[in-house]
Structures are given as structure tokens and as C-alpha cells.
Amino acid sequence: MTTYLVKDDLMAPEVIADPHAYYRALRETDPVHWNERWKGWVLTGYKEVVDVLRDAENFSSDRMGYLASELTQEEQESIAPIFHVLKYWMVFRDPPEHTVLRMLLNKLFTPVAIERYRPMVRKIVQKTLDKVVASGKMELIRDFAYEVPMTVILELIGAPDLDRDKIKEWSEAIGVFFFIKADEPRRREIACEGINSMVEYIKPLIEHRRENPGIDLISLLISAEEAGQINYNDVIATCVLLVFGGHETTMNLIANGTLALMEHPEQWEKLRNDPKLLKKGVEELLRYDGSVKSTVRWAKADVMVGGKQIKKGERLLVSLSGANRDPLQFDSPDDLDVTRDPNLHVAFAHGIHVCLGASLARMEVEEAFAGLINRISCPVLEEESYLNYYPSVVHRALKNLPIRFDQIK
Amino acid sequence: MGNIKVTVNHNRCVGSQLCMHFLPDVFDLDGNGQAIVCGLDDTDVTTLVQTAEQCPQCAIKVEDESTGEVLFPPAELGM
């Protein structure tokens, strides 16, 4: 393990395969660690992570602003489409602009508002399972975990008929910029193409809604634009962000959660015997192996974190997975316990940027597991297959999860 | 109004600051970046419930102390 620390290689194959072991070693030796290779701080202790996430006064999320300051004018122009859209993403903005967007959208994503979609999600889950359970095997991500969140987010923005294959392709292209294949030399061009295509695809939808307002999310954004609260760039960027952020993370959590339960069949049985545990169970799956491993902040001033002096302008990799396994916050943190309570994990982050889609994701994942535990036995990994994760510092994303199971009649 | 009680569960609050933005006179931040109730003034119950609804964590509980009725969160949410 010490060799990793020396190498400071966050993308080393061992770290991608088992980030928890790496971040545990880091937390035990140096919870606020200067990573020379990444040229930033890596935070792995719960207290430090939470302190930073809850302190938007001292820590900025202005990713595009900091990126611009590192690039020449020419470099910036070469990725203009990325800047034009991503600088309006609420997740990369600081107050007060962030606050306006967040307060506006939050109303559509509250726990109560989201309950409205539960019957629809339940139906999608059943329909998707109908197609695969009889065969006794499936590739869980392609055959199940992908369908549910993608269908739901399109329904939510009021565009159920959009072409999913295209959206998936463009989302992956945008993802290349941030998360995946940091070693891909054309990653910026690929992301520009993805963004441009998605924007061109969404624009007519916005215009259609301007003429024919409904109760959907796009209509809400347009009325806020017309009232002068936000501008057209905010409308487009928010649509892209929701489509992009609304499916992959949830899909990955369903996959990571299934795998966690496969490795702890007694926990699967607990959920099966008492489905009321599903709410707590989903919180535990988020804590145990959430789909977003980390996020980034920039210090807006000289500030102390966990006894270390952070200087203005320095960046911090905030490890959500590291914090979620901190024994100072969680008893037996490496055990999966679907009855864990309280469970104040950081899988959706904390503070002002706490995931807007958290209630939606929770409900979708609850329904996904309610469906699975009812219809199939605790699965096992398909013979001769092995686990392979996308090389990403941010996402905990399996490439596929081929499973076998018995259908429950 | 004197019978309404509002509490924040610190085992749930993630410090989103949403409650403070919606009702700055009622909610404030403590030293850990979590919400606390600083006073209800004359805020009407409907407004309190609507604000509690905005909490992504269902950390805010609104009760009628005289009847013991929980006005938020509703039982259906299973919180």
C-alpha cells in the first residue's frame, strides 16, 4: 500500500479495482494528504470532508473558472462549447448564482414531489424484469440498471420520446472530459462533439415547450427565464446537466449495490424477509460503495483543514468513499449492514451542492431492489467473468455485471 | 402558534442551507454547518411545512404540541 502513496497514482489499476483499500491507507496515515502528482490535497477523513463540503464560503466549486485560469486563450477557444455549457451547470457554480437555480429546481425534487413518480418507476422495473428473469441470467447493467433511470429522467424533463441511444452516446462523450479515460488524448474534442450534439438536440424541445407549456421541468425553467430569474444559457445547461447526471450515477449504484449484496447474501435475505428495511438498505449501499467516489473544491482563501494549511487557489479532492468508511464516524465501516441507523453518509455530498436528484435516485434504487429481491434469488457472478471498473477518479462504475440467479415464482 | 414545534434532526441534516434560504428568520447554521431553529416568530404553519418539505433529507420535523400531531414529514415517507 505504501507504494501507492509514494506514487500518488489515483488511477493505478489497484486503486481503480479497490479504492476503499487505497483510501483507508491514506486516511490512516495522512487524512489531508498533498498529492504531488495531482498537485492538490486529497481528503479522506469524514470530519475533514464534511467540514469542507459544508463550507461554501471558503471552498469554491467554480471548476470552469479555475480551468480557464490554467489554459491559454487559444486552448480555451478550442473547447469553447464545453465552457459555454458547463460554466452554467449549477454544480460548478458558487452562490449567489447557484442559490437561484437550486431554490428554483429544488421544488421539483423534494422527497414529497418525487413520490409522485413511484408508481411509474415500479412499472418500469416490473416490465424490465419481465423480459429477463425467466432466462435465469442477465447482464445487470445493460438489461436492468440502465433502463430504469434513463426512462425516468426523460419522463421528468417531459421528453419521454427522446432517442436514448443518442443521449447515452453523447453523455459518454461528455463524461470522457471529466471522469473517464483521463488518458484519452482527444478527450476534449470528444466532449465538445458530445455537448454540441446534445445542445442542438435539446434546443427544439425547449422551443416547443415555450409554445406549449406543461408542468414539466423544462416549462418551469422557461417560466423562470421569462420572469428574468435565470437566462437562456441556464435553461440549456440545466437540461444537459439533468439528462447527463440523471442516469449514469443511478445506474452505477444499482450495479454496485447488487454486487455488494451478492458478496453479502445474508444481507440480501434480510431485505427479502423485511422489505421495510429497503430505505435503510439503500442508504447503506450508498455508503458502502456509492457511485460517486469524489468531488473537487478550490480554496478561496488560506484556510486550515485537519491541521494542515491550505493556500488560496489550491485544489482539494474530497473523497466521499474515503469519508464513508471512516471508523470515527461509522462502526465497523467495512461491514455491509442494511439496518445501519443513523447513517449520515456523504454519497450525495453535503452542503449547498448536495445532490439535487438524491430523493429521485433513492426512490429509483429502492424500487429497483424491491423488484429484484421479489423476483430473483440472490445472484452469483457468471462463471469465468471478472469485475472490471472504468478507470475514473470520480465514478465507481463497473463495465458490466453478468449474473446468474433462480427466478422466484 | 405557540403550540407548533420545529426540530432539526442532526443525524439527517447535511447542511444544504435550503431551509435558511427559504426562512432566514427561522433557521440558522450552527458551528458544524448544520441547521438549527432560532425562533418561529409568527411564521404560519403552512409556511413551516412547505419549508420542511424542501429539505432533501427530511431532517425537519413540524409538530403540533397540543395534539401531538406530526405535520411533517408525513407517515407515507416512512422517515
Ligand code: HEM
Ligand atoms: C445514486 C445516484 C446519484 C449519486 C451518487 C449522485 C451524487 C451526487 C453528488 C456527490 C453531487 C455533489 C457534487 C459536488 O458537490 O461537487 C451531486 C450533485 C448533483 N446531482 Fe447527483 N447523484 C445521483 C443521482 C442524480 C440524479 C438522478 C440527478 C438528476 C435528476 C442528479 C442531479 C444532480 C445535480 C443537478 C447536482 C448539482 C446540485 C447542486 O449543485 O446544487 N443526481 N450528485
Ligand code: SF4
Ligand atoms: S434543508 Fe435540511 S439538510 Fe438542508 S440545512 Fe436545512 S435541515 Fe439541513
